[in-house]
Amino acid sequence: MFPNNWCKWTPVALSADVPAGTVIPAWTPTGDVALWRSQSGQLSASSDRCPHRGMRLSHGFVRGEALACIYHGWSYGRDGACLRIPAHPDLQPPASINTRNQITTEREGIVWVVNEAQDEPPPSFDGYWPLRSMTFQASIAALEAAAGAKADISGLIRCTLGGETAFLLAVTKGEAETIVHVLADKNASLAQRIAISQAGEQLRRDAESADALEGAN
């Protein structure tokens, strides 16, 4: 699972799921983040709470190089500093108003976030590229049991889905929720990718029902 002792980065989303000019909610061990990509393509992870009235910034909108809150339109730059308060157009917002952004990077189509600067970049997966992200209402143990495989020392789960080899990047979110990014061979055909994706949904059902049974006992 991620993050772990060897990798402090958390995989939070697929690059393809955050096109330029959009924002999505994501999760890190430090807390919820609003993950957004500016018009010019720069990625940022802001704390998912506007300091003004507590509104989730992941419900906001991206304009140019800034993320704006949907409630009152306060906008924030890539460094987290508040740039503009529309109710007071002539006011220069004080530097203390800040969304406390984390550090982001992208590698091979995966977005990684970390709280403090790291010497090591996030890992590479040897020709395996991300297919989709999923949320399991199940523990990581239930996921491993359903996949018939355990995470290796690097945190990666290698298993077979739809007859193909797949890699799973799992992130524990609370006791009974796991975020899973599914990776497939870069050269997999469309039919193989669909088979892996559908097998991923079956894996989710298996893991969730295993946890539900355990909960009932």
Add this chain to the structure above:
Amino acid sequence: MSDPMIDEWYPVALFSKLDAAGRDTLLMGHPIHVARTGSERVAATEADGRSLPVRIRYGHVWTSLGEPKKELFDIPEADEPGRRLVDVGVVRVRCSPLRAVENFLDIAHFPFVHTDILGAEPHTEVEKYDVEIREKEDEVWATKVKFFQPQAAKSAAGGITTDYMYRVPAPTCSVLYKTCPPRPGEWDVITLFVQPLTEELCDVWPWMALYDDEADMTDLIHFQQMIFLQDRSILENQIPRRLPLDPGMEIPTRADMTSVAYRRWLKRHNYTYGAQLVAQ
């Protein structure tokens, strides 16, 4: 429960919709039953059979779990002839009842949440207005509030600068007075009556007393419900769910003076049902 909010009046039903079978609902976490017992009579009872005080006013049935020290607040305009009284209905919102009131007091969100209806960019500036806690009435008042609106009301054809006054006569109720397009010089009355189901769940009962002879009643109700549904998308996504009363958790600006006075007034009275007191 030592919170003095227990002695306040709360809306628990629309009088026009209440029949003899009545309705089961929740008030501050307590199950209650409200039913019509006569043409102008209603009864409210707690689960153990205890009868609660009731009032029928402003289209709604009001009750209290405690012993109200004051009569239900007055809205003198409600009795003026020529006004159309509009029962808007109910919107359930998963938020603190106090957050629902605070949102109602806020105009700066109009261009972003009620886009092209109550506000529109680039008309986002909130000019200075007056706020006070009126000691004699023990109410929060904001006056001389102005805002540019593309379509201020169902009866407004184009964009106008609308004048507002806001009043908070009870911890979960607010009365808004706004420019009335068909009758310059008069004020339309729009209220927000909030029923606290729990500290993090409420039923919002908007009610209006308007000078509008033309609009269809259904259109008036739809207009107001659309506005409140837009507000709900905000209210259910604020963190924390309860209203923080300690400074430091949230950052107000001059546009938020009404909210600042409301929070101060709540704190002064120890009205904390739905509030968060310690920054977490």
